[in-house]
């Protein structure tokens with residue numbers, strides 16, 4: 001008999017795609033401070049840590065790639081606007097301490113705002129090309 005039945009690989013067990021939410025294998029998500037913070041939150045506050053290995057499956061990669069690009073762009077522009085605003089504020093207030101604190105608060109706020117569309121990076125294996133994504 002063929003190997004048809006062996007398609008569900010055991011490697012997929014415990015991996016979860018962050019886009020479709022299915023237990024699938026794929027490119028592993030990079031653990032960064034946002035992921036760590038979310039894990040910490042789940043473990044200590046909601047107590048429902050599942051400790052899945054987070055991945056992006058092949059089928060979801062184009063969708064993921066789009067989301068990641070728009071997230072990165074959004075974050076850069078949000079922070080750039082916030083920094084420009086903070087610098088302006090500090091100049092106008094002539095280095096007043098209150099203005100500096102306020103400026104920093106704006107930068108932090110804008111940064112947190114950009115995290116609303118948070119999309120983590122993935123580990124790209126150096127010898128495997130990511131699936132081609134057509135851009136309009």
Ligand SMILES: [Zn+2]
Nearest residue numbers: 017020057060
């Ligand atoms: Zn998926």
